[in-house]
Amino acid sequence: MSFFTVEPATPRLNRSELAVPGTNPKLFEKAAAAPVDIIFLDLEDAVAPDEKEQARKNIIQGLNEVDWRGKTMSVRINGLDTHYMYRDVVDVVEQAGHKLDLIMIPKVGTAADVYALDMLVTQIQTAKRQPKRIGFELIIETALGMMNIDAIAGASKRNESLSFGVADYSASTKARTTNIGGANPDYAVLTDKDGAGNRAAHWGDMWHYALNRLVVAARANGLRPLDGPFGDFSDAEGYKSSARRAAVLGCEGKWAIHPSQVALANEVFSPAEAELTKARRVIAAMEQAQREGKGAVALDGRLIDIASIRQAEVMVKKAEMIAGQGR
Ligand code: GLV
Ligand code: MG
Numbered sequence: 001m002s003f004f005t006v007e008p009a010t011p012r013l014n015r016s017e018l019a020v021p022g023t024n025p026k027l028f029e030k031a032a033a034a035p036v037d038i039i040f041l042d043l044e045d046a047v048a049p050d051e052k053e054q055a056r057k058n059i060i061q062g063l064n065e066v067d068w069r070g071k072t073m074s075v076r077i078n079g080l081d082t083h084y085m086y087r088d089v090v091d092v093v094e095q096a097g098h099k100l101d102l103i104m105i106p107k108v109g110t111a112a113d114v115y116a117l118d119m120l121v122t123q124i125q126t127a128k129r130q131p132k133r134i135g136f137e138l139i140i141e142t143a144l145g146m147m148n149i150d151a152i153a154g155a156s157k158r159n160e161s162l163s164f165g166v167a168d169y170s171a172s173t174k175a176r177t178t179n180i181g182g183a184n185p186d187y188a189v190l191t192d193k194d195g196a197g198n199r200a201a202h203w204g205d206m207w208h209y210a211l212n213r214l215v216v217a218a219r220a221n222g223l224r225p226l227d228g229p230f231g232d233f234s235d236a237e238g239y240k241s242s243a244r245r246a247a248v249l250g251c252e253g254k255w256a257i258h259p260s261q262v263a264l265a266n267e268v269f270s271p272a273e274a275e276l277t278k279a280r281r282v283i284a285a286m287e288q289a290q291r292e293g294k295g296a297v298a299l300d301g302r303l304i305d306i307a308s309i310r311q312a313e314v315m316v317k318k319a320e321m322i323a324g325q326g327r
Helices: 026-033 049-065 085-099 111-127 143-147 149-153 166-173 208-220 236-249 260-269 273-291 306-325
Strands: 016-021 038-042 072-076 102-105 135-140 159-164 188-190 201-203 224-227 253-256 297-299 302-304
Touching: 016 026, 016 260, 026 038, 038 049, 038 102, 049 072, 049 085, 072 085, 085 102, 085 111, 102 111, 111 135, 111 149, 135 143, 135 149, 143 149, 143 166, 143 208, 149 159, 149 208, 159 208, 208 224, 208 236, 224 236, 236 253, 236 260, 253 260, 273 297, 273 302, 273 306
Parallel strands: 016 038, 016 253, 038 072, 072 102, 102 135, 135 159, 159 224, 224 253
Antiparallel strands: 188 201, 297 302
């Protein structure tokens, strides 16, 4: 282990993160009843320019009046390149900051973007005597943001998570996509011919580099890496497969752009019962080994060591958080 200590962000369950447009307060009650870990009320891309002001009012009222049933609440503000952003922050934090856990910052391009927001939010929270520190969720969704991702991830103590915003990222990098977050058959390799002269096309994951880069930057800074949207909400299997490959890389959760995707994300990002049983056995076996002064032991014919115990502990802790939230 390095002598350098990575401080983990405030621990929160973040398997599912539901996007709810600020324009439609009727959806607030529905979202509050959903078994979702984090809700973000949107002021950005789901809201047309002439609706921004009303959406802001709806969100302030919603944060103050809806019973969110203990859920982690976030608001996605407009980008730093718009003239909406300062009012989003000033009005929402001044009038509902005590009800807010997180601010989601879209299209972060440089560490200075995060610094600027930190300064503004800190001034408002200090002036309004709000003791609870509002955290930041940062969306990495531009080529600039991806290039500066390490500095961005370490830019503020408020930082809690990095989300991969695949839709805007495609626009920014001019990637050829078919549907948001989905695969593209053109991103494939052809096998050599077999005996009968046939060749198969193996699809690749065109988002692999970006997502993996984000996981590394997030984890190296103690933040939660999150996979962003999957546009085709009628394709549950496609969503789950997309979520599974993100989970395999180390992501903590995935966005839901439709309530039907919440349960899918919760399922994929919760430890399975069999994995949990195994994790508990690993911990027990290692405790026994340590009592006997051994660094590694065999369990079910496989070597387990100190690294195995860390992985097992992470899993058991997550299961405890899920049980504690009752969802
Ligand atoms: C999310 O904001 C995205 O652009 O994918
Ligand atoms: Mg976006």
